[in-house]
Amino acid sequence: MDLKSSHVSPVLTDPVPVNKSRLRMHSSLLAYSQQDSPVTPGKYSRSGSRKSTGSVDDVRSNGLLDAMKASSPPRKKLLKGSSAQVASIDFDIEDYYTWMLEYPSALDSFEKIIDLAQNKQIAMFLDYDGTLSPIVDDPDCAFMSESMRTTVRSVASYFPTAIISGRSRDKVFDFVKLTELYYAGSHGMDIIGPVSETLSKNHPNCIKSTDHEGKELTLFQPAREFLPMVDEVFRTLVEITKDIQGAKVENHKFCVSVHYRNVEENSWTTIGQRVHDVLQNYPRLRSTYGRKVLEVRPVVDWNKGKAVEFLLESLGLNDSDNVLPIYIGDDKTDEDAFKVLRDSNRGYGILVSSVRKESNAFYSLRDPSENYKTISMLRAGHEISPTLSELEETRKKEWKEVNAKDYNMNSILFYTPTT
Numbered sequence: 001m002d003l004k005s006s007h008v009s010p011v012l013t014d015p016v017p018v019n020k021s022r023l024r025m026h027s028s029l030l031a032y033s034q035q036d037s038p039v040t041p042g043k044y045s046r047s048g049s050r051k052s053t054g055s056v057d058d059v060r061s062n063g064l065l066d067a068m069k070a071s072s073p074p075r076k077k078l079l080k081g082s083s084a085q086v087a088s089i090d091f092d093i094e095d096y097y098t099w100m101l102e103y104p105s106a107l108d109s110f111e112k113i114i115d116l117a118q119n120k121q122i123a124m125f126l127d128y129d130g131t132l133s134p135i136v137d138d139p140d141c142a143f144m145s146e147s148m149r150t151t152v153r154s155v156a157s158y159f160p161t162a163i164i165s166g167r168s169r170d171k172v173f174d175f176v177k178l179t180e181l182y183y184a185g186s187h188g189m190d191i192i193g194p195v196s197e198t199l200s201k202n203h204p205n206c207i208k209s210t211d212h213e214g215k216e217l218t219l220f221q222p223a224r225e226f227l228p229m230v231d232e233v234f235r236t237l238v239e240i241t242k243d244i245q246g247a248k249v250e251n252h253k254f255c256v257s258v259h260y261r262n263v264e265e266n267s268w269t270t271i272g273q274r275v276h277d278v279l280q281n282y283p284r285l286r287s288t289y290g291r292k293v294l295e296v297r298p299v300v301d302w303n304k305g306k307a308v309e310f311l312l313e314s315l316g317l318n319d320s321d322n323v324l325p326i327y328i329g330d331d332k333t334d335e336d337a338f339k340v341l342r343d344s345n346r347g348y349g350i351l352v353s354s355v356r357k358e359s360n361a362f363y364s365l366r367d368p369s370e371n372y373k374t375i376s377m378l379r380a381g382h383e384i385s386p387t388l389s390e391l392e393e394t395r396k397k398e399w400k401e402v403n404a405k406d407y408n409m410n411s412i413l414f415y416t417p418t419t
């Protein structure tokens, strides 16, 4: 693969929603412009970068800000003296219930899911942040609870289970710490899975590897050639964001995360614009939006959806009649996996979201604590502990509390994970 070529890949940057009412904002309002760009071209960058000017800049900047806002659900505030969290005032509960008609709760639909799983092999795919762990301000502190770990371990003893994360494989393993799972890091661009002869034929880049216990595994890294480029762009992004208070850049080996969760909102455009400017020098890299994070990654035709297909193939579970893949995730990057399952008419995507979102998932869950209950219940299909009825009772009680009379229509109670 020629990394320096400016050939445009079939994979395009995510479209940026543009709010028409904002198109007239002048670029001088931006805190940062191309002219004072501190970006120095690196070894793997393209020289003579495109300069963007005038109204195109305005549209892009406003589009950037809109997209950055759109990808960030309302912030939850902790109520004093309570273990519950309240979302900010814009939340429309009726709208959320309407949305749930389209994306029913996986917990409420549990019996249906179990019925569909009869005589089928479930394959479990789990995203990490926002799915197994709650979203927190500091990405280094996104720990999963011990009970979630125990449940995932138990699920993995019944169904092949893989974690598919935007984090580097090593980082997500450090959080999950379960050797009985398969892991795909960097949005699926770094997979460690079982050994399979057919797989090696279809994917010549597969490398045989062993884990620390000496077990043979397959390592698949479809964007391997991008490593030096990603590392270079990581260092540039650290450099050009160091004066933005709260900005954090993470190196995830085959991709880079630029966090703006802890950045004042009036600096979001600055951070978005700077990332955009850096990428002008790297036509083989693109950026996508996550939860208050910009993800920089190689332009390769590979994503979490492809990772699911790869893992199913490597597990010998391609027989769609006998296999029920279930993918649980909360983020935009998980949509690729939901889409693969929907398009191939096998299995279910379950979206973890406490706000309305368009999705290719079939079901929804409100937060990681509901995810905990769902995977506990899936396991309970084999071993009743905790029992279905116990879990349903707890759930009914929770919804009663949500609908309690002191409930304010502009807000909704979210329970911190009970796990």
Ligand SMILES: O=P(O)(O)OC[C@H]1O[C@H](O[C@H]2O[C@H](CO)[C@@H](O)[C@H](O)[C@H]2O)[C@H](O)[C@@H](O)[C@@H]1O
Residues within 6 Å of the ligand: 127, 128, 129, 130, 134, 135, 136, 137, 138, 139, 140, 142, 164, 165, 166, 167, 250, 252, 257, 259, 261, 290, 291, 292, 293, 295, 331, 333
């Ligand atoms: O694919 P995932 O496993 O969901 O990873 C996606 C990103 O997750 C992390 O960021 C998100 O979670 C952080 C901790 O809760 C939060 O602070 C941040 O705002 C979220 O975007 C991770 O740090 C990123 O690198 C991943 O790409």
